Amino acid sequence: MQREVDLGNRRDTRLLAKELARAARPGMALFLTGDLGAGKTTLTRYICEELSIKPREVTSPTFAVIHEYQGGRLPVAHVDLYRLGEGADIYELGLDEYLERGFFVIIEWAEFMAEMPGCPFIRVGLRLSPEGKRQAKIETSGDVSVDLKQLSLSEETRR
Ligand SMILES: Nc1ncnc2c1ncn2[C@@H]1O[C@H](COP(=O)(O)OP(=O)(O)O)[C@@H](O)[C@H]1O
Ligand SMILES: [Mg+2]
Numbered sequence: 040m041q042r043e044v045d046l047g048n049r050r051d052t053r054l055l056a057k058e059l060a061r062a063a064r065p066g067m068a069l070f071l072t073g074d075l076g077a078g079k080t081t082l083t084r085y086i087c088e089e090l091s092i093k094p095r096e097v098t099s100p101t102f103a104v105i106h107e108y109q110g111g112r113l114p115v116a117h118v119d120l121y122r123l124g125e126g127a128d129i130y131e132l133g134l135d136e137y138l139e140r141g142f143f144v145i146i147e148w149a150e151f152m153a154e155m156p157g158c159p160f161i162r163v164g165l166r167l168s169p170e171g172k173r174q175a176k177i178e179t180s181g182d183v184s185v186d187l188k189q190l191s192l193s194e195e196t197r198r
Pocket of ligand 1 (some may be wrong): 046048051070073075076077078079080081082127147173
């Protein structure tokens with residue numbers, strides 16, 4: 040599945056987060072890509088809220104690289120590869136172990152991963168245009184589907 044939607048306001052981002060949280064399963068990865076300020080951490084916070092994790096706990100793990108959030112509908116590992124940069128090693132980080140242990144693994148700056156773990160995944164590319172328009176491109180592995188009916192398709196997809 041591949042779709043592109045407009046995120047006209049925070050409500051749209053929350054709607055997307057709700058559907059991503061609904062699709063989330065133990066052992067699944069969510070790859071987040073997009074520039075600094077595109078909204079990766081914000082989307083992660085909204086998803087965690089939907090999973091009944093205290094949003095206060097959800098902060099950017101830029102320095103720690105990984106934050107673990109327990110106590111929600113499923114355990115979440117929140118990863119930020121920004122500090123590691125190009126070629127970040129998923130095995131060195133133990134991401135495969137998190138997946139095996141049934142975590143939902145959310146990865147900011149997934150473009151820096153040298154290898155992709157072989158697991159069900161959702162990829163969300165976030166974009167903030169110079170005019171302040173936000174868009175999200177959503178792609179999933181064959182066994183995953185995300186309901187985006189309530190979000191409007193972007194012009195690009197409609198063409
Ligand atoms: N969907 C959104 N609508 C409006 N503002 C947003 C949205 N997503 C993020 N922001 C704002 O943009 C800024 C950067 O967001 P952040 O989520 O930290 O981006 P990233 O993690 O991609 O660097 C924050 O001030 C945040 O409040
Ligand atoms: Mg961030």
